[in-house]
Amino acid sequence: MSEMLKVAVLGARGRMGTAAVAAIEGAPDMELVAALGRSDPLDTLVEKGAQVVVDLTVPTSTEANVRFAVEHGIHAVVGTTGWDAARLASLEKLLAGRPETGVLIAPNFALGSVLATRFAQQAARYFDSVEIIELHHPRKVDAPSGTALRTAQLVAKARADAGVPAAPDATETTLVGARGARVSGIPVHSVRLAGLVAHQEVLLGSEGEQLTIRHDSFNHDSFMPGVLLGVRTVSNRPGLTVGLDGYLDLEG
């Protein structure tokens, strides 16, 4: 029988962390060796022999956590938001000195969300206008969501590659924020509403028609197959991967 994969969770008592601990404990090929909260020392990861760490903490903690893991040769699967271009570049530099270590930064672990973003990328060039609405629970600490940021960046790139303007708009706003925030030129609108979990709509419009690409996560279990896929794959993908689509075969 092959050996169990030793996995640790950071942010283990949060919404995502609680679900991840249960998913890892239920996985026949994994052993949960540490479930750490905000005040637990990161040295525990080394003491417990973690091979993969799953970071589900907060944007202010995640970078230090991942750098610690990489410096100690521990692969990292990261769901936490806050990984801007500067942080990613700095992490890539660190990984260059640890070429055997893998890090997955996944803005969204839900398979349907990954597919919705891919479909939006594919559709982006064919419509005059595109806007994104992301809708989440009110305890979410950041806006816009990491998923919306990534979707907007990929949609904008697809449009730029095809020579299509990001989002033509001649509106003169009389109130700051009325047209949402611009991410790579794409308008992004954030809704925070009691009762919601994690939802996103990409609206694409042309004269006389609209395509809406919508994804809904109704609970945190929806993210767990993606977390487990990340944990099982990360050691075979050295270096930095951004987006779970990097671990999926979405061509064809």
Ligand SMILES: NC(=O)c1ccc[n+]([C@@H]2O[C@H](COP(=O)([O-])OP(=O)(O)OC[C@H]3O[C@@H](n4cnc5c(N)ncnc54)[C@H](O)[C@@H]3O)[C@@H](O)[C@H]2O)c1
């Ligand atoms: N990638 C995805 O699919 C996905 C899905 C849901 C949420 N998220 C993201 O994951 C993150 C966590 O979301 P949540 O809803 O579980 O938040 P949460 O507030 O419920 O949980 C975060 C937990 O992290 C703990 N924490 C903070 N700093 C820590 C540290 N240094 N070490 C260990 N624990 C620490 C907090 O005490 C808290 O228990 C957010 O950035 C969120 O946007 C990603």
Ligand SMILES: O=C(O)C1=N[C@H](C(=O)O)CCC1
């Ligand atoms: O609940 C959250 O917080 C979520 N965060 C991620 C994001 O910001 O995109 C993924 C969806 C849920």
